[in-house]
Amino acid sequence: MNYSVVYLKYRHIIWPVVVGISLIAVLALVVIPQLMGYIGIKDQIAQTNSRSQNLEVKAIELENIDELSTQEDLKVVFEILPIEQGVPQAMTILQDMVAKSGLELKSTTFGSGGSSKQASGEDNFKFNIAVSGQINLLRDFLMKIQNSPRIFQVESIGVQFQKTEGVVEADIPLSVFYQSASGDMGSMNQPLPKLSDKDKELLKKLSQIISQSNVSMSDLENIPEATTAANFMENNDEEIVPGSIPLGKPDPFE
Numbered sequence: 527m528n529y530s531v532v533y534l535k536y537r538h539i540i541w542p543v544v545v546g547i548s549l550i551a552v553l554a555l556v557v558i559p560q561l562m563g564y565i566g567i568k569d570q571i572a573q574t575n576s577r578s579q580n581l582e583v584k585a586i587e588l589e590n591i592d593e594l595s596t597q598e599d600l601k602v603v604f605e606i607l608p609i610e611q612g613v614p615q616a617m618t619i620l621q622d623m624v625a626k627s628g629l630e631l632k633s634t635t636f637g638s639g640g641s642s643k644q645a646s647g648e649d650n651f652k653f654n655i656a657v658s659g660q661i662n663l664l665r666d667f668l669m670k671i672q673n674s675p676r677i678f679q680v681e682s683i684g685v686q687f688q689k690t691e692g693v694v695e696a697d698i699p700l701s702v703f704y705q706s707a708s709g710d711m712g713s714m715n716q717p718l719p720k721l722s723d724k725d726k727e728l729l730k731k732l733s734q735i736i737s738q739s740n741v742s743m744s745d746l747e748n749i750p751e752a753t754t755a756a757n758f759m760e761n762n763d764e765e766i767v768p769g770s771i772p773l774g775k776p777d778p779f780e
Contacts, residue, residue, distance in 0.1 A: 580717070587718045599721075602732050605675055607705050611651055612676075616702045619676050624657055627667035632656035632695070650679075650701045658688070658695040675736050677703040 608615075613636065624631045637652025657664065664685075671678045684697040721729070 584718050598733075599729050602729060602736060605736055606732050607677060607703060609705060611649075611702075611704055613651065613702075616653070616676050616678075619674060620653065620655065620678070620700070623667060623670045623674060624655070627659075627670060628663045629657040629659035629667055632658055637699075649706050650703045652681075653700045653702060654697065655700065656695065656697050658693065660692050661694050662692075664694060664696055671700075673735050673738075679703070 617634065617636075620634075621631060633656045635654040637654065657667070668680065671680060679701040681699045681701055686695045687693075688695060
C-alpha cells in the first residue's frame, strides 16, 4: 500500500482527527486534573474560613457568658441529676421526705440488682421502702417525691390496710436517677448551645425546689465516705403488689 497516496487522499481528515485526539489527551491529563485541584483547594479555603468565622463567633459568645450564673445553673443540674449514684445522699433525702410527711419508715432496702440504664440514657439504682401511716399522709409523701431535690420514680405501690381505720402499710419500690459523665465535650465546629426560654423556666423551677428543701447536696457532703450502699442493705422477703399506675418523673427535662 502506498501510504503517501493514502495520506494525500485523506489528509483533510487525518489532521483534524489527530488534533482532536491531542486536545482530548491534554484535557484529560492536564486541564481537568488542574481544574479539579483548583476547585478542591477553593473548597478547603472556604471551609477553613467558615470554621474560623464560627470559632470567632463562639469565642465572642463564650466571653459574654455570665460565669457566676452558669456555675449556679450547673450546681442546680448536678444536684437534681448528679453524675454519681450518691446512695447515702439519696437515702438521706428520702428519709427526710418520709419524716416530713408524718409517715413511719419501717424498712429500707437498697436494690441488690445494682444500677441499670433506662432507654432514654439515664442511669438509675433501686430503693425499696416500707412505710406506715394514714393514707392521706401517704398521698402527701408521693406528692413530695414529685418535687424532691433528687429524681425518684415510683415503680409500683403495694398497700395493706390495717385494722386501725385509715392506717395503711405500703411497700414502694423506687428508682433513683443519675447521669454518668460521658466525657463528650462536643465538636469545635458545632455552634454554642443556648438555653431556650423553656430551659430557663425549668432551671428556675428546679432552683426553687432545691431552695425549699432542707436537705441540699452541700449539707450532704459531710456524710462519711464509709457510709456506702452496703450500709443500707437489708433482707426483705415481703412480696410487693404492683400498683396499676406508676408515679414519679421519668425525666424532669421533658
